[in-house]
Amino acid sequence: MRLTMLPIVTCGWILWAQGINFPTIDRLASGELLSGGDRDLLPQGVKLRRIHPDGIKLTKQFEGWVPTLYNDSAKYCTIGYGHLVKRAPCDGTERPMFARGLTEPQGSDLLIRDMATSQYAVMKSVTVSLTDGQFAALTDFTFNVGSQNFRTSKLLKLVNASEMDRIPWQFRRWVLAGGKPWPGLKRRRELEIAVFFTGLPKPRGLPQPGEDLSPIDMQKDD
Numbered sequence: 001m002r003l004t005m006l007p008i009v010t011c012g013w014i015l016w017a018q019g020i021n022f023p024t025i026d027r028l029a030s031g032e033l034l035s036g037g038d039r040d041l042l043p044q045g046v047k048l049r050r051i052h053p054d055g056i057k058l059t060k061q062f063e064g065w066v067p068t069l070y071n072d073s074a075k076y077c078t079i080g081y082g083h084l085v086k087r088a089p090c091d092g093t094e095r096p097m098f099a100r101g102l103t104e105p106q107g108s109d110l111l112i113r114d115m116a117t118s119q120y121a122v123m124k125s126v127t128v129s130l131t132d133g134q135f136a137a138l139t140d141f142t143f144n145v146g147s148q149n150f151r152t153s154k155l156l157k158l159v160n161a162s163e164m165d166r167i168p169w170q171f172r173r174w175v176l177a178g179g180k181p182w183p184g185l186k187r188r189r190e191l192e193i194a195v196f197f198t199g200l201p202k203p204r205g206l207p208q209p210g211e212d213l214s215p216i217d218m219q220k221d222d
Contacts, residue, residue, distance in 0.1 A: 020090075020092045022069055022070055022071055022077070022089070022090040023070045023071070024070065024071045024072075024073075024075065025064075025066065025070050025071070025072060025073075025078075026072075026073050027063075027064060027072050027073060027078075027082065028072065028073055028074075028177055028182060028218075029072050029073075029074060029076055029078065029082065029084055030063070030082050030084065030114065030143055030144060030146075031143075031144055031145045031146030031149060031218050031219070032114070032115075032117060032118050032142060032143045032144070032145075032146050032147060033082075033083075033084040033114060034084070034087075034146065035146040035147060035148055046120065048116060048119045048120060048123070049119060049123055049135055051115065051119065051135070051136050051139055052132040052133060052135070052136040052195075054133065054136060054195050054198065055132075055133075055135070055136020055137065055139060055140055055195060056108075056111075056112075056136075058136070058137075058140050058188075058191055058192065058195055059081070059111065059115065059139075059140045059143060060081055060108075060111065061191075062140075062144070062184060062187075062188045062191075063081040063082035063111070064081070064082065065080065065081055065104065065107060066078070066079065066080065067079070067080065067101045067102050067103070067104070067107065068101040068102075069085065069090045069094060069098055069099070069101075070090070071089050071090055075088075075089045076088065076089070077089060077090035077091075077094065079098050079101075079102060079107075080102050080106070080107030080110050080111065081107050081108070081110070081111040081114075082111075082114075083107070083110045083111065083114060084114075085098055114143070115139060115143050117147060118139050118140075118142040118143040118147065119139050121142050121147035121150055121151065122135060122138045122139050122142055122150070125150065125151050125156055126138065126156070126159055126160060127160045128159065128160055128162055131198070131199065131200065132198075133195050133196055133197070133198035133199060133200075134159075134196050136195055137192040137193070137195040137196035138150070138159070138196070140188075140192055140195075141155070141171065141174070141189075141192050144174075144185075144188065144218065145174055145218040146218070149174075149218065153170065154170050154173075154212070155167065155170035155171060155173075155174075158170055164200075164201075164203055165203045165204050165205045166203075166207065166208065166211070167193075167196070167203065168193045168203050169207045169211070169213055171189045171192055171193050171196075172186075172189050172190075172193075172213075173213060173214065173215055173216045174189060174215075174216050174218050175189060175215050175216075176215045176216060176217040176218065176219075177217060177218050177219050178217070178219055179217060181215070185218070
């Protein structure tokens, strides 16, 4: 069905007439985009490490592509690859570039910008050398759960301790959102593990006796 949108000029923006029905899609917003003041500020002139294409592909796959405005599971206005437009439902007053819808290249550019603080959080928090796959997997994980959760996670501690065989089990803990298992989080964690160990020996063995493997809610701190 075609929607006719009437432009209204106000405060320098073209705002679109209200009353449009925006779809709701059962998707989670990025924990990083929701974290607000907990995100690491990018220092001026900082050079971010490039994310391997497999990492970008992973993030795109799980954020999903929607070229037009929609409301996510929390009723937050969203577009593209999970770009958070505002912490409120879409109401027709969004900027024209969003109201018109995005091309895929525009959505990709927005995603790359949205992931910048996640890249920096990994660069800042990890104290050991990372392969391209490890950096890509940790950046996707951080974008999904948020920088604050990553900084305080047991996963980060094990990465910095190079305890490779224990790392997959910590990825696998982050499968809850809002107190319940969330579709897609388990698959996302397994693909992050696969990307993390690209070109490396597969991890061996079982968790250590008594190790805490209880599920963690990505919407709460570890």
